Amino acid sequence: MTAIIEFKHVDKYYGKLHALKDINLKIDEGQVVSIIGPSGSGKSTLIRTMNGLEPINSGQLIVTGHDLADKKTDINKIRKNVGMVFQHFNLYNNHTVLENVMLAPKIVLKRPDDENRKIAMQYLERVGMADKINSYPRQLSGGQQQRVAIARSLAMDPKVILFDEPTSALDPEMIEDVLEVMRYVAEQGITMVVVTHEMGFARKVSNRLIFFDQGHILEDRDPGEFFDHPNTERARQFLSKIISKD
Amino acid sequence: MWQIITNNWGAFLTGFWNTILCSTIALVFSLILGVFFALLEVAPPKFGRVIAKIYIAIFRNIPLLVIVMIFYLIVPRYIVKLSGFQAGTIGLTLYTSAFIAETVRAGINSIGEGQMEGARSNGMTYVQAMRYIILPQAMKIVIPPLGNQFVNLVKNSSVLAFVAGFDLMYQAQLIAFSTFQTIDTYIIVGLFYLILTLPLSYYMRHLEKKLAK
Numbered sequence: 297m298t299a300i301i302e303f304k305h306v307d308k309y310y311g312k313l314h315a316l317k318d319i320n321l322k323i324d325e326g327q328v329v330s331i332i333g334p335s336g337s338g339k340s341t342l343i344r345t346m347n348g349l350e351p352i353n354s355g356q357l358i359v360t361g362h363d364l365a366d367k368k369t370d371i372n373k374i375r376k377n378v379g380m381v382f383q384h385f386n387l388y389n390n391h392t393v394l395e396n397v398m399l400a401p402k403i404v405l406k407r408p409d410d411e412n413r414k415i416a417m418q419y420l421e422r423v424g425m426a427d428k429i430n431s432y433p434r435q436l437s438g439g440q441q442q443r444v445a446i447a448r449s450l451a452m453d454p455k456v457i458l459f460d461e462p463t464s465a466l467d468p469e470m471i472e473d474v475l476e477v478m479r480y481v482a483e484q485g486i487t488m489v490v491v492t493h494e495m496g497f498a499r500k501v502s503n504r505l506i507f508f509d510q511g512h513i514l515e516d517r518d519p520g521e522f523f524d525h526p527n528t529e530r531a532r533q534f535l536s537k538i539i540s541k542d
Numbered sequence: 543m544w545q546i547i548t549n550n551w552g553a554f555l556t557g558f559w560n561t562i563l564c565s566t567i568a569l570v571f572s573l574i575l576g577v578f579f580a581l582l583e584v585a586p587p588k589f590g591r592v593i594a595k596i597y598i599a600i601f602r603n604i605p606l607l608v609i610v611m612i613f614y615l616i617v618p619r620y621i622v623k624l625s626g627f628q629a630g631t632i633g634l635t636l637y638t639s640a641f642i643a644e645t646v647r648a649g650i651n652s653i654g655e656g657q658m659e660g661a662r663s664n665g666m667t668y669v670q671a672m673r674y675i676i677l678p679q680a681m682k683i684v685i686p687p688l689g690n691q692f693v694n695l696v697k698n699s700s701v702l703a704f705v706a707g708f709d710l711m712y713q714a715q716l717i718a719f720s721t722f723q724t725i726d727t728y729i730i731v732g733l734f735y736l737i738l739t740l741p742l743s744y745y746m747r748h749l750e751k752k753l754a755k
């Protein structure tokens with residue numbers, strides 16, 4: 297297996313705050329990695345470095361074969377292959393659902409119109425949004441917006457999709473629809489990195505679990521083993537809080 | 543009152559024409575300059591941001607008349623000869639462009655960071671994200687305050703009167719002086735300004751409604 301994302305001694309600071317501390321991590325093609333951990337531990341920072349939304353301060357970060365720390369790397373080229381799904385969806389407010397999905401393939405990949413429309417419709421159907429193609433984002437519920445956002449990512453035909461708490465802003469009854477679409481993404485063999493509070497997803501869908509705390513990877517294991525027998529005290533505390541909340 | 547108009551018809555018309563000419567030129571170029579400096583101020587490079595900040599700070603914080611006087615009295619002495627009309631129009635353009643830059647920048651900044659992140663993560667370049675996502679949304683927000691700037695610009699073109707720019711206000715001073723009908727003359731001039739500013743406001747409101755759809 298070849299690593300599609302590789303961190304080598306990566307450090308990241310926000311001013312004086314040491315947000316990522318000497319991160320070493322290899323993610324292979326097709327893996328579904330869940331990242332869990334306490335609030336403020338640096339999960340978003342970690343995932344946002346993977347497509348260059350946050351620059352790193354030292355070390356090497358190689359994504360789809362290109363070093364993000366290298367100034368000569370064309371970040372736009374990497375992002376063609378690395379999609380991202382956000383907690384607050386970030387659909388284009390001035391475009392309809394269909395335009396949201398078709399825009400980047402059109403102007404970035406220069407995909408011809410009829411093919412582009414066919415692909416967009418196919419994914420919108422898959423996420424259950426084909427009947428809303430002419431709606432604007434503000435006319436949709438959070439769960440619907442998130443499903444469009446996933447279709448928008450899929451339409452770029454990416455190798456990797458990064459998810460930063462994709463269900464955290466959703467009402468409980470919408471979460472399942474989005475998770476169902478994410479299971480479908482996993483089945484397509486697309487590499488997924490998912491920051492999540494959905495322990496069910498982390499356990500059953502992902503095949504690797506990273507417990508992140510205070511800028512460090514504390515555990516990096518099989519999800520089932522992690523949930524049954526966490527190795528670290530921090531992870532035990534974290535899990536007991538989450539489980540008592542449910 | 544009619545007599546003032548008929549007796550000075552040529553002067554009023556010249557003034558009206560020069561006011562229109564000055565306003566149109568200043569509107570077009572202050573819009574171009576204003577958008578340019580707004581884009582420079584929000585773009586990533588630090589150098590551009592500093593340049594834009596300095597430009598805006600200078601032209602926004604000096605009285606219009608002083609800027610015009612610089613172009614009327616100082617620039618001709620050292621750099622290039624300028625008529626009153628030219629000096630006034632240039633001064634008005636630069637002055638207004640600073641306000642337009644601030645208006646446009648505020649509009650761009652009011653679009654949440656998430657729109658840019660969504661677009662960039664989707665593979666778009668900074669320029670593509672600006673063009674297809676950020677600016678179309680910012681434009682809707684910016685139209686009403688921009689309308690105010692345009693109306694102010696037309697009224698501020700009366701600064702030409704101070705530098706012999708032969709605009710409406712300049713003609714008004716001459717006519718009032720020769721006829722001693724000061725009040726009537728200025729009422730007539732006020733009406734001429736309304737002929738320009740009312741349709742302009744109306745058009746901007748129309749544009750606002752059209753874009754809101």
Ligand SMILES: Nc1ncnc2c1ncn2[C@@H]1O[C@H](COP(=O)(O)OP(=O)(O)OP(=O)(O)O)[C@@H](O)[C@H]1O
Pocket residue numbers: 310313315333334335336337338339340341342
């Ligand atoms: N843009 C920023 N500027 C300065 N500090 C930041 C910035 N973004 C995050 N931080 C800080 O970096 C640390 C890690 O933040 P991060 O958002 O990555 O945590 P997180 O694990 O995603 O938390 P949460 O579960 O609440 O989303 C926090 O202390 C946070 O305050």
Ligand SMILES: [Mg+2]
Pocket residue numbers: 339340341461
């Ligand atoms: Mg976060």
